Amino acid sequence: MEKNNYLPLSAEQLNLLTELSKSLSPEQLNWISGYFTGLSAQGLKLATISENSHKTYSFDPSADTKPIEKGKSLTILYGSRTGNGEGIAKQAFKNATDAGFDVKLKSMENYKNNDLKGETNLLIIVSTHGEGEPPFQARNFYDFLFSNRAPRLENINHSILALGDSSYLNFCQTGIEIENRLLELGAKSILQRVDCDVNFRVQAFQWIADALNVVKNGEGGVTSSIASSVLMVDKDESTYGKTNPFRAQVLEKSFLHGRSSKRQTLHVEFSLENSGLTYEPGDSIGVFATNPPELVDSLIKTVNLSPSDSVTSENGTSTLHDALFHNYELTQLTPDVLNRFVKLTDNDKIKQILTSRDLVKEFVHGKDLVDMFTAFPEKLSVNQFVSLLRPIQPRLYSISSSPLAYPDEVHLTVGVVKYKNGERDKTGLCSVFLSERTEENESAPVFVEKNNNFRLPENPETPIIMVGAGTGIAPYRAFVQHREMNEKRGNSWLIFGNRHSESEFLYQLEWQRHLREGSLTHMDVAFSRDTKERVYVQNRIHKHGKRLYDWLENGAHFYVCGDMKKMAHDVHASLLDVVGKYGGLSNEASEEYLLDLQQKRRYQTDVY
Ligand SMILES: Cc1cc2nc3c(=O)[nH]c(=O)nc-3n(C[C@H](O)[C@H](O)[C@H](O)COP(=O)(O)OP(=O)(O)OC[C@H]3O[C@@H](n4cnc5c(N)ncnc54)[C@H](O)[C@@H]3O)c2cc1C
Ligand SMILES: Cc1cc2nc3c(=O)[nH]c(=O)nc-3n(C[C@H](O)[C@H](O)[C@H](O)COP(=O)(O)O)c2cc1C
Structure with missing residues (x-):
């Protein structure tokens, strides 16, 4: 291919680009520039994009001769926090409706658990959040399923699509647990559970097609043909x-x-x-x-390869240096990489580590790929090496x-x-x-x-209580700015924590202005390292328990944002204490009080 001296394009490519650009408006040019940046950031080629994101594996009712029994009933039940599962569930609902099923689409959040024993065909889509926990939206269903009240489910034929991320130790844990429990209760799996990683689209849409075919035809129906004619519904309507x-x-x-x-x-x-x-x-x-260039260089040196080595992967062909810079996670070591490393090298020590979650957790803590290859130098070809890596997220x-x-x-x-x-x-x-x-x-x-699970109340006059530590303050800056623009607004109370008041009081001047002008009515702070005894946001909840309980009784919405590992649990525990103490409730009744708030979307969390 003949290349222009100054551009990384052939003359033919340059001509095509020039011709195209002549016909574009400034807005279209802007869009295309963002589009190609996105492809490049994800290391995708146009062909891959069009294959994977615009092709939908749809159930094709005309693909074989067996008609759907009139009104064959099907329930699609989903538990989704960030919307991935919800999008898949909606697509499944559309395909099933088009195919003539009598289909119900239900979020686990609003599902009447007593309906479960009446289900016959059940497709479940559920993600895992926290550290191997169900997303909040699935909690109600999950708790019911694992309770003594769960009925026998011999009438149910089910299949599960589990969403997750293999960089977490408990990959697709909730989907796995729900499937095991359904089997324990007598339900029959009609299609093997599919566990999806971060790039879930192709697998998810294949699962929809397979599952609908099996429900229609019974087991073995999975071999029915799959059409790919429908354009996938995207979550975001913007270009x-x-x-x-x-x-x-x-x-x-x-x-x-x-x-x-x-x-x-x-x-x-x-x-x-x-x-x-x-x-x-x-x-x-x-x-x-994109990755830090010095880390890219250091890793290439450690694995004894050359930056100009050519790499061929699903992202196309590029130099090793460019592939590492754009396409792969290098800053952290995750369990999925260890698994692939063992498959490729049969390394005994890593094999041993992989026998226990605790060992994996301890081993990957604070490590990156350079650490792993320094400790376990293995001679790999460039393509073998790249096949170990996790696509950048x-x-x-x-x-x-x-x-x-x-x-x-x-x-x-x-x-x-x-x-x-x-x-x-x-x-x-x-x-x-x-x-x-x-x-x-x-x-x-x-x-x-x-x-949609972390929203201001519809009525701007509803009081809000916002609890956040560190960067957990971020959404509250948005909340308070938003309410400030509204003439009618209810009371708002911010409880913020960080380490030191002098140097880590994020947006201090802004909060002071909001307090002066009434767009924020109450603020309490907890700077954990200013005093001998450490003070956290949960201590402030205890301290102002009576006021907090009164606010809740007056309809306040309660928000928690920031650290998932410790803060969110401690805040929840303090809230239970406060509700128990000032509401005169037993532990169980306090739990129910908070569950009720959650179900009414008056207690929302955004934790990570
Ligand atoms: C819904 C959501 C909202 C979020 N909102 C915010 C936000 O508003 N502000 C914000 O700052 N972040 C937020 N995050 C977190 C953010 O997405 C990133 O995870 C964070 O910025 C770290 O990413 P990174 O690429 O800089 O670090 P990475 O390259 O991902 O490295 C982080 C990893 O480094 C390791 N590590 C970090 N510190 C240490 C240590 N001291 N010792 C050992 N190992 C360590 C850990 O393995 C950690 O997982 C949010 C996350 C989610 C899911
Ligand atoms: C804060 C957070 C924690 C997560 N924890 C896990 C986990 O423990 N195990 C897992 O397999 N996936 C985990 N995931 C990945 C999600 O399950 C994955 O992104 C999924 O596609 C989300 O689907 P949803 O949008 O339907 O909720 C986590 C994601 C986030 C944002």
């Missing part, structure tokens, strides 16, 4: 989304910690102008980052601005991840990409991730 992120320009960056702090939090403002992207307070932004950040206060902009509050492991200084992929490798006026590929 930009996870598969084609928008290149958002950085308008402004500032660091929020004072000099004396050993850590840093970045405040970054992006422009969304001309993107068509919209968001509400409570939503997140996904950001695609976008990172999510809670939006910290209101679109009413900042139209065409979106703000994020990013904790900068830096730590030492042994002798090596480590940096987080995306937080440091934003803080150190993306300057003002440069751009980054982003998309909006909707979160």
Whole structure:
């Protein structure tokens, strides 16, 4: 292929591009630039995109001669937190309806558990969240299923699509547990459970087609032909989304910690102008980052390969250096990589580690791929090496601005991840990409991730209580800005925690202004390391328990955002104590009180 001296394109490619660009409006040009950036950020080629994201494996009722028994009933039940499972469930519902099933689509959140014993054909789509826990939306169904009240389910034919992420230790745990419990209760699996990793689309749509075929034809029906004619319904109606992120320009960056702090939090403002992207307070932004160049170099050296080695993978062909820079996770070591490493090398020590979750957890803590290959040098070919790696994933950040206060902009509050492991200084992929490798006026590929499970009350006069530690304050900045734009607004109470008041009081001046102007009516803070005895947000909940209980009794909505591992559990425990103490309730009744709040969407969490 003849190449132009100055461009990485052949003359033929250049001609095509020039011809195309002549016909494009500025908006179309902008869209295309974001689209190709997205492809490049994910290492995808156009052919892969069109195959995988626009092709739907639809059930084709005309593919064989057996008609569907009139009104054959089917229930599609989903438990989804970030919307992936919900999108798949809706697609399954559409395909099943088109095919003539008498089909019900139900979220586990609103499902009447007593209906379970009446089901005959049941397709379940459920994700795993937390550390191997059901998403909140599945909790009600999950608890019922595992309770003594769960009925025998011999009448049910089921299949499960489990959504997860193999970088977590408890991959697809909830789907696995639900399947085991259904079998224990006598239900019959008509199609093997499918466990989906982060790139779930192809598998999920294949499962829909297979499952509908089996329900229609009985076992063996899975071999029926599958049509691929329907365009997949995307979650996001904007032209930009996870598969084609928008290149958002950085308008402004500032660091929020004072000099004396050993850590840093970045405040970054992006422009969304001309993107068509919209968001509400409570939503997140996904950001695609590229790897630190020095880590790419160090890894190539450690595995004894050359940066110019050619790599062929599902992403196409490129140099090893470019593939590592754009396409793969390098900053953390995850269990899925260890599994592939053992399959390829039969390494005894890693095999031993993989026998126990605790050993895996301990081994991967703070490590990256350089650490693994330094400890276990294995001679691999370049393609073998790349086959071990995990595709790069976008990172999510809670939006910290209101679109009413900042139209065409979106703000994020990013904790900068830096730590030492042994002798090596480590940096987080995306937080440091934003803080150190993306300057003002440069751009980054982003998309909006909707979160309907973390929303302000519809009535702006409803009181709100917002609890957050560290960057968990982010969505509350959006909430309070949003309410500020409303003339009628109810009381609002922020309980914020961090380590030091002097250097880590995020957005202090803004909160003081809101308090002065009444857009925030109450604020309590807990700076854990200012005093001898450590004080956290949960201590503030205890301290102001009476007021908090009164607010809840007056209809307040309660929010928790930030650390999942400790804070969210401790806040929940404090809340139980407060409700028990001031409501005069037993432990069980307090649990029910909080469950009721959750079901009424008056107790919402956004934890990570
Ligand atoms: C819905 C949602 C909303 C979120 N909102 C925000 C937000 O508003 N602000 C925010 O800052 N983050 C937020 N996050 C977290 C964010 O997505 C990233 O996970 C975070 O920024 C780290 O990503 P990274 O690429 O910088 O680090 P990575 O490259 O992913 O590295 C992080 C990993 O480094 C390791 N590590 C980190 N510190 C240490 C240590 N001290 N010792 C040993 N190992 C360590 C851990 O394995 C950790 O998982 C949110 C996450 C979710 C799911
Ligand atoms: C905070 C958080 C925790 C998660 N924990 C797990 C986990 O423990 N195990 C797992 O397999 N997947 C885990 N996942 C991945 C989700 O299951 C995966 O993203 C899934 O596609 C989400 O589907 P949903 O949008 O329908 O909820 C986690 C995701 C997030 C954001």
